[in-house]
Amino acid sequence: MSEDAYTRPVPEPSRDTRPYWDALNEGRLVIQECAGCKRLRHYPRPVCDVCYSMDVEWRQVSGRGSLHSWTxxxxxxxxxxxxxxxxxxxxVDLEEGVRMIAQLRGVAPDEVAVGLPVQVAFERATDQLTLPVFRKREGK
Ligand SMILES: [Zn+2]
Known part of the structure; x- marks a missing residue:
């Protein structure tokens, strides 16, 4: 570990969330899709809220979205x-219809606005962990 070693608490991948974290390490954002009713859900969890199926697939999503709220x-x-x-x-409301929470980078607090178009980015936190963050998306 370097001198500026990561000192923040980090998530611990579990059986249910491992594919999510593995994909982030590869620079991809994936979301759970119920194999039964095809509904997307996020955060990762073992059971579908709609049909109670425990069968899950992982779908890569665009990482594009708009700001729903912030603090x-x-x-x-x-x-x-x-x-x-x-x-x-x-x-953030992702284009695919699920909501996720992450830090917004590169936008001053007084420039943040509802509806701000954003794009996910990937920040290496430790040797084993990459965290998603959002950045302002230019253009469409
Ligand atoms: Zn379902």
Missing amino acids: VAHHPFHPGFKTELPYVLAT
Whole structure:
């Protein structure tokens, strides 16, 4: 680990979420698709909310979306986030119809707006883990 080793808490992949994290490590965003009713769902979980099927497939999605809501963090609830303050935590509606939460990078807190077009990006956090973040999407 380098001197600026990652000091923030990180998610721990589980049996249900491993394919999601593996894909992020490869620079791809995948979402669970119910093998029974074909409904997409996110966050990853073992059972479909609609038909209760436990059969799941993973679909690669565009990573394009628009900002649904956000919060600006001014207080470090974990010391590892101290150097990033203030940061924007975004709730994004992906084009494929599911909602996900990640940090929004490169947009000043006072420039954030509902509907802002965004694109997922991938940030290596540790040797084993890549985190999704969103960036403002230029053009269409
Ligand atoms: Zn289903």
